[in-house]
Structures are given as C-alpha cells and as structure tokens.
Amino acid sequence: MILALIGALLIGLSLGLLGSGGSILTVPVLVYLLGEPPKQAxxxxLLIVGGIALLGAIPYALRGLVDWRNVLFFGLPGMAGTYLGAWLSRFVSGEVQLLTFAMVMLLAAYSMARPTPLSSAKRASRKAWKVVLDGLAVGALTGFVGVGGGFLIVPALVLLGGLPMHLAVGTSLLIIALKSFTGFYKYLHLLPQYGLGVDYPVALLFIAVGTLGSFWGGRLAVRLPQESLRRGFALFLVVMGVFILGQNLVQGH
Structure with missing residues (x-):
C-alpha cells in the first residue's frame, strides 16, 4: 500500500506539473500494485483523476489561468465523447482495454517528447467546430481506456489554440475533471454487470494524497524547465507502456 500511496503522490504531481499524465499512472498503480481487475481500475x-484535477484546477482558476472558451467548446463535447467511450468499453474485455491503454501510453510518450515550438506570433483562434471535434475524439478515448486525455489536451491547447503553457495546464485540469466524472458515471452502471464495484475508501485516499501532489506540482511548475519535465515523463511512459504490453502478451500465452 505504501508503493500505491507513492504512486498517488506521483499522479497528483504529474497533473500539477504538466496538466496531464495522471490517469496514465493511475490505472497501472491500481492494477499492478493493488491487484484490481482492469475494468474496476x-x-x-476516472473518479480519482477527476477529483485531483478538479481540486488542482482551483488555484489556476483563482489566478485567472483557465481559458473558459476552450472549457466550453472542448470540455463539454468531451463529456459526451467520454460517455460514448465508456459505453463502447462494454463490448471488449479488460485485457483489450489494457492493450489499448499501453498503445495510448506510447502515443503519449511521443507527444510529450516532441519539442514544443514557442512562437511569439499571435495565432488565430481555432474554429469552434474543430475544437468540438477534438473534444469528442479525446473524450471517447478517455471513456474507453480511463485516461483523462491531458497528454492530448495540453499539446492541442498549446499548438493549435496558441495558449501559453501555464494557461493550457489550468484549462486542461478543468476539462479533465469534467470528462472524468462523466466517464465514471457511466462506469457506475457497467461495473455491476461484471460483479465489480468501486472501492471508495481507496479512491478517496488516492484523491487526498494526489491533491497534495498536485498542489506541490503546481508550485514546482513555475520553477522547473517544462521541456525537461516533458521528456523525462515521456521516457517513463515508454517504460510503463512496454511493461503493460509485455504483461498482457505473457498472460495471453
């Protein structure tokens, strides 16, 4: 359990520093350290990351570091996409979800490792319908494999929306919270079909520890070089993605 709590702290730290990565850490911690079935995990x-992200977004919102236009056009369609993704998950096994999850981790690693061009030129606002489609797609992925999608949201807000990194992080946290709670609501109706339920004491403990990590990460974020953090996190994602792929391939034989 000590290792799991350290994992919870790292989940919050990742969200606070980068506005992403929390759920990519949460599922492996719950499955491999606590031994939970994949669908329950x-x-x-979704509950844990949603709670940490919501509480972590409060300091950003109070400092005016949330772009409400993107919350509206990206976050709300993302909630619908998340519900759809959670509904689709009923047609596949937990092992298929974990394999998809591992592939998403490797995609996230590539996204995080790419250098972020910092152009001083003023970017035009992305058209609303394109932002809506982005939100739907990321939301569907969120519901299907239980990821908050911050690793896709942050680059989209920075590269496509032209937001500064800290504004993108604050906006991402609020969008992650909206989408995660929507997906969790759908899973509440799916879990009984598998004889599973939510372990609320564990989830609340993770939220409490993770929120501390999130506040700590938010303070560190303004002092540490973002590119180095992103690349270090990308390396960690590659290791975890390969580990999960290996575990599933071994169990499949």
Whole structure:
C-alpha cells in the first residue's frame, strides 16, 4: 500500500506539473500494485483523476489561468465523447482495454517528447467546430481506456489554440475533471454487470494524497524547465507502456 500511496503522490504531481499524465499512472498503480481487475481500475481511475484535477484546477482558476472558451467548446463535447467511450468499453474485455491503454501510453510518450515550438506570433483562434471535434475524439478515448486525455489536451491547447503553457495546464485540469466524472458515471452502471464495484475508501485516499501532489506540482511548475519535465515523463511512459504490453502478451500465452 505504501508503493500505491507513492504512486498517488506521483499522479497528483504529474497533473500539477504538466496538466496531464495522471490517469496514465493511475490505472497501472491500481492494477499492478493493488491487484484490481482492469475494468474496476479504469472506473476508479476516472473518479480519482477527476477529483485531483478538479481540486488542482482551483488555484489556476483563482489566478485567472483557465481559458473558459476552450472549457466550453472542448470540455463539454468531451463529456459526451467520454460517455460514448465508456459505453463502447462494454463490448471488449479488460485485457483489450489494457492493450489499448499501453498503445495510448506510447502515443503519449511521443507527444510529450516532441519539442514544443514557442512562437511569439499571435495565432488565430481555432474554429469552434474543430475544437468540438477534438473534444469528442479525446473524450471517447478517455471513456474507453480511463485516461483523462491531458497528454492530448495540453499539446492541442498549446499548438493549435496558441495558449501559453501555464494557461493550457489550468484549462486542461478543468476539462479533465469534467470528462472524468462523466466517464465514471457511466462506469457506475457497467461495473455491476461484471460483479465489480468501486472501492471508495481507496479512491478517496488516492484523491487526498494526489491533491497534495498536485498542489506541490503546481508550485514546482513555475520553477522547473517544462521541456525537461516533458521528456523525462515521456521516457517513463515508454517504460510503463512496454511493461503493460509485455504483461498482457505473457498472460495471453
């Protein structure tokens, strides 16, 4: 359990520093350190990450570091996409979800490792319908594999929306919270079909520890070089993605 609590702290730290990565850490911690079934872990991941992200977004919102236009056009369609993704998950096994999850981790690693061009030129606002489609797509992925999608949201807000990194992080946290709670609501109705339920004491403990990590990460974020953090996190994602792929391939034989 000590290792799991350290994992919870790292989940919050990642969200506070980068506005992403929390759920990519949560599912492996719940599955491999606490031994939970994949579908239960994915459901609890959505609750845990949603709670940490919501509480972590409050300091950003108070400092005016939330772009409400993107919350509206990206976050609300993302909630619908998340519900759809959670509904689709009923047609596949937990092992298929974990394999998809591992592939998403490797995609996230590539996204995080790419250098972020910092152009001083003023970017035009992305058209609303394109932002809506982005939100739907990321939301569907969120519901299907239990990820908050911050690793896709942050680059989209920075590269496509032209937001500064800290504004993108604050906005991402609020969008993650909206989408995660929507996906969790759907999983509440799916878990009984598998004889599973949510372990609320564990989830609440993770939220409490993770929120501390999130506040700590938010303070560190303004002092540490973002590119180095992103690349270090990308390396960690590659290791975890390969580990999960290996575990599933071994169990499949």
């Amino acid at each position: 994915i459901a609890e991941s």
